[in-house]
Amino acid sequence: MATLSSYLLSSPPLCKSRFSATSLVSGIDFISFSPRTTLSSSSTVLPAILSLSVKHNRRRNSLQGSNSKVFLFLNLKQDWISLASLDFDFDFWVSVKSVASPTETISEFDEMVSGTKRKYYMLGGKGGVGKTSCAASLAVRFANNGHPTLVVSTDPAHSLSDSFAQDLTGGMLVPVEGPEAPLFALEINPEKAREEFRSASQMNGGTGVKDFMDGMGLGMLVEQLGELKLGELLDTPPPGLDEAIAISKEFCYSIIVFDTAPTGHTLRLLSLPDFLDASIGKILKLRQKITSATSAIKSVFGKEEKGPDAADKLEKLRERMVKVRELFRDTESTEFVIVTIPTVMAVSESSRLSASLKKESVPVKRLIVNQLLPPSSSDCKFCSIKRKDQMRALDMIREDSELSALTLMEAPLVDMEIRGVPALRFLGDIIWK
Amino acid sequence: MAALLLLNRVSRSTSSISLHRVAGTLGFNSFNAQIHGDRISGTLFRVRSLATLAEGASHFNEMVSVNQRKYYLLGGKGGVGKTSCAASLAVKFASHGHPTIVVSTDPAHSLSDSFSQDLSGGVLKPVQGVDSPLLALEITPEIMKDEIKRQTGDKSVKNMMDSMGLGMFAGELGDLNLEDMLNAASPGIDEIAAISKVLQFMEAPEYSRFTRIVFDTAPTGHTLRLLSLPDFYDSSISKITKLKKKITAAASAFKLVFGKKEIQQKELPNELDQLKERMEKVRNVFRDVDTTEFVIVTIPTVMAINESSRLHASLRKENVPVHRLIVNQLLPQSESDCKFCSIRRKEQTRVLGLIQNDTELSGLKLIQSPLLDAEIRGVPALKFMGDLIWK
Numbered sequence: 001m002a003t004l005s006s007y008l009l010s011s012p013p014l015c016k017s018r019f020s021a022t023s024l025v026s027g028i029d030f031i032s033f034s035p036r037t038t039l040s041s042s043s044t045v046l047p048a049i050l051s052l053s054v055k056h057n058r059r060r061n062s063l064q065g066s067n068s069k070v071f072l073f074l075n076l077k078q079d080w081i082s083l084a085s086l087d088f089d090f091d092f093w094v095s096v097k098s099v100a101s102p103t104e105t106i107s108e109f110d111e112m113v114s115g116t117k118r119k120y121y122m123l124g125g126k127g128g129v130g131k132t133s134c135a136a137s138l139a140v141r142f143a144n145n146g147h148p149t150l151v152v153s154t155d156p157a158h159s160l161s162d163s164f165a166q167d168l169t170g171g172m173l174v175p176v177e178g179p180e181a182p183l184f185a186l187e188i189n190p191e192k193a194r195e196e197f198r199s200a201s202q203m204n205g206g207t208g209v210k211d212f213m214d215g216m217g218l219g220m221l222v223e224q225l226g227e228l229k230l231g232e233l234l235d236t237p238p239p240g241l242d243e244a245i246a247i248s249k250e251f252c253y254s255i256i257v258f259d260t261a262p263t264g265h266t267l268r269l270l271s272l273p274d275f276l277d278a279s280i281g282k283i284l285k286l287r288q289k290i291t292s293a294t295s296a297i298k299s300v301f302g303k304e305e306k307g308p309d310a311a312d313k314l315e316k317l318r319e320r321m322v323k324v325r326e327l328f329r330d331t332e333s334t335e336f337v338i339v340t341i342p343t344v345m346a347v348s349e350s351s352r353l354s355a356s357l358k359k360e361s362v363p364v365k366r367l368i369v370n371q372l373l374p375p376s377s378s379d380c381k382f383c384s385i386k387r388k389d390q391m392r393a394l395d396m397i398r399e400d401s402e403l404s405a406l407t408l409m410e411a412p413l414v415d416m417e418i419r420g421v422p423a424l425r426f427l428g429d430i431i432w433k
Numbered sequence: 434m435a436a437l438l439l440l441n442r443v444s445r446s447t448s449s450i451s452l453h454r455v456a457g458t459l460g461f462n463s464f465n466a467q468i469h470g471d472r473i474s475g476t477l478f479r480v481r482s483l484a485t486l487a488e489g490a491s492h493f494n495e496m497v498s499v500n501q502r503k504y505y506l507l508g509g510k511g512g513v514g515k516t517s518c519a520a521s522l523a524v525k526f527a528s529h530g531h532p533t534i535v536v537s538t539d540p541a542h543s544l545s546d547s548f549s550q551d552l553s554g555g556v557l558k559p560v561q562g563v564d565s566p567l568l569a570l571e572i573t574p575e576i577m578k579d580e581i582k583r584q585t586g587d588k589s590v591k592n593m594m595d596s597m598g599l600g601m602f603a604g605e606l607g608d609l610n611l612e613d614m615l616n617a618a619s620p621g622i623d624e625i626a627a628i629s630k631v632l633q634f635m636e637a638p639e640y641s642r643f644t645r646i647v648f649d650t651a652p653t654g655h656t657l658r659l660l661s662l663p664d665f666y667d668s669s670i671s672k673i674t675k676l677k678k679k680i681t682a683a684a685s686a687f688k689l690v691f692g693k694k695e696i697q698q699k700e701l702p703n704e705l706d707q708l709k710e711r712m713e714k715v716r717n718v719f720r721d722v723d724t725t726e727f728v729i730v731t732i733p734t735v736m737a738i739n740e741s742s743r744l745h746a747s748l749r750k751e752n753v754p755v756h757r758l759i760v761n762q763l764l765p766q767s768e769s770d771c772k773f774c775s776i777r778r779k780e781q782t783r784v785l786g787l788i789q790n791d792t793e794l795s796g797l798k799l800i801q802s803p804l805l806d807a808e809i810r811g812v813p814a815l816k817f818m819g820d821l822i823w824k
Binding site: 126127128129132159162163341344345346348349373374380382383419 | 511512513516546547732735765771774
């Protein structure tokens with residue numbers, strides 16, 4: 001309280017010195033909300049309370065502004081924005097996009113955090129529906145609840161950096177600043193994943209052919225074949241390998257949240273472990289048969305048998321793939337959350353995704369409908385018609401045989417984007433309750 | 434004038450339409466209210482977007498002026514309206530006398546939703562309700578993989594060992610297929626198969642008259658991988674060919690040691706070379722400035738703009754021609770904004786400013802596409818949208 005009050009007092013001078021007249025007005029609005037500092041959010045969502053929540057947003061937004069200043073320059077560099085762009089409205093610093101209210105009265109989040117076993121949450125759905133915001137806000141909420149959390153983005157078009165307003169690129173674990181408990185973020189780097197996969201398969205595949213020829217006593221041919229590396233046939237990782245490698249790493253986190261790629265990619269991800277199991281099996285089989293042939297040749301010549309190289313790495317990789325496949329279907333520790341928006345096309349796509357997941361025995365329990373218009377007593381004509389259309393889409397969900405069985409969570413759309421940890425915390429506290 | 438006539442025909446109510454331009458944007462409130470309750474061919478008419486071109490010149494004439502075959506790939510962040518833009522562009526091409534094919538390469542197909550017609554099955558289907566020929570195709574990954582595998586033939590290790598005269602080992606190695614791993618392992622194979630298949634279509638006589646091909650691509654992540662796939666395939670096929678040659682040489686040397694009479698070598702089939710040629714052709718199509726254009730679709734949010742910027746950087750790096758950027762889902766002009774829309778419009782205007790300052794995107798022609806209250810579904814709605822976006 002004291003800290004917040006101090007911040008309130010110091011905020012106006014900062015605004016005056018750095019922002020335009022328009023943002024100065026925003027600052028004044030900010031001051032006018034000071035008396036409401038003691039306002040606390042209620043678990044009961046009523047239209048009036050929601051209206052107050054919007055105002056609450058603005059106060060929270062100011063905190064967001066404070067925290068975001070450090071990262072502004074990273075964004076500038078990343079977006080190639082000139083320094084002249086610094087003359088933004090005060091609102092640039094603040095962005096809260098969604099406020100959510102659950103349709104169920106039971107606290108869903110308690111169920112999600114119960115138990116100490118490691119849990120995996122995969123958020124997927126049609127592109128552009130807010131998967132990254134939902135995944136990031138879920139991770140922030142877990143961390144604030146005392147669970148060390150890792151959030152992983154496997155979409156090749158990464159946007160976790162945008163969501164956290166922090167540079168998370170590089171393919172390594174980066175601590176997210178802001179939450180109280182440990183929260184790390186990781187944007188999988190396809191090149192690094194590819195290197196790891198290639199090194200595991202290449203070491204054995206290439207040696208196999210070379211050993212084969214060497215064992216036949218044809219030393220003069222070895223150098224011709226030395227450059228052959230069967231493993232390189234698998235240079236490019238199959239879709240979803242990034243997820244698999246991320247899962248198989250031994251992280252010391254109790255909760256891992258995956259921000260997956262759009263639906264099409266996820267559908268192919270589901271068949272990955274089976275494919276990899278078969279693929280690695282083939283490599284090992286080839287190697288075994290070549291070894292067998294080598295032994296036969298040597299017995300003809302009576303040569304001393306040369307011990308074959310161990311295939312430890314490939315075996316280990318294969319075991320990890322089997323583990324991943326089992327994990328995908330473990331109803332106790334894994335859950336897939338579908339995110340969608342209230343349009344006919346998005347709901348249709350979510351229905352297909354749910355059907356595919358069911359076919360693959362992947363546990364799905366929750367459906368988030370994002371970007372719903374919030375309740376309002378003074379709709380303009382545009383919002384009125386749009387709301388009507390969204391209600392029709394919601395009815396479509398309730399009647400759909402695939403989606404009606406899922407727990408429905410509604411996430412209304414607010415005027416600005418969710419970016420930065422404070423905004424994500426706010427969103428998470430309201431969606432995941 | 435043409436647009437006005439079309440609007441009148443679509444609405445079937447010529448007297449009640451009142452349209453006028455405000456700051457370059459068509460006023461739509463009254464029109465929308467008028468048509469909202471109408472039914473056309475049993476389908477409730479939905480209009481989701483109106484468009485206004487930032488530049489005064491008519492760019493669509495440039496797109497339809499030549500009879501040479503052209504390819505348009507529409508890509509961008511997921512959920513920004515790529516399918517609606519691709520479908521409306523295809524409808525507009527068809528209406529202007531260009532027989533058109535629209536292909537969806539996104540594994541999560543939505544062309545069927547956009548046209549309100551079942552287009553699944555992996556075969557070309559005529560779209561109903563369009564004046565000129567318009568065919569649509571949703572590529573099915575499994576079918577395409579089988580086709581490619583069949584075309585590369587059975588290149589098992591068994592054949593290699595047989596040619597070495599080591600018959601006693603053939604049985605043990607017979608069931609290994611290196612090419613299976615190659616075919617199954619490649620991400621983005623769907624897109625390559627789709628584009629390659631369409632290129633094959635174009636060589637057939639019955640499809641020679643189709644002069645416009647529109648691709649509705651997968652979200653950005655897939656596109657980024659798609660760009661590097663032809664190079665990967667080129668490298669992989671070279672490795673397989675190399676392996677064959679070296680094993681053949683080893684077999685010859687082996688026979689010399691034993692003094693056996695050399696077995697006549699069966700000439701190895703060259704299906705792999707054909708596959709390589711097809712990949713080469715696809716790669717060339719991507720980078721041909723005269724016949725190919727990639728259109729980026731986005732929405733006015735910071736995250737979407739950032740992603741579009743990264744996409745354009747990747748496309749430029751791969752020498753793929755990009756000229757246009759569509760910003761979809763902009764709030765339309767209104768005199769009676771509620772507070773929510775007012776703040777949202779302000780935010781969208783700020784994001785448009787970001788585009789102007791972005792080094793990647795500022796060089797593209799900007800097309801603004803406002804958001805309306807209902808979804809674009811069905812050919813009449815797509816026609817309406819196309820007439821307003823692509824002008």
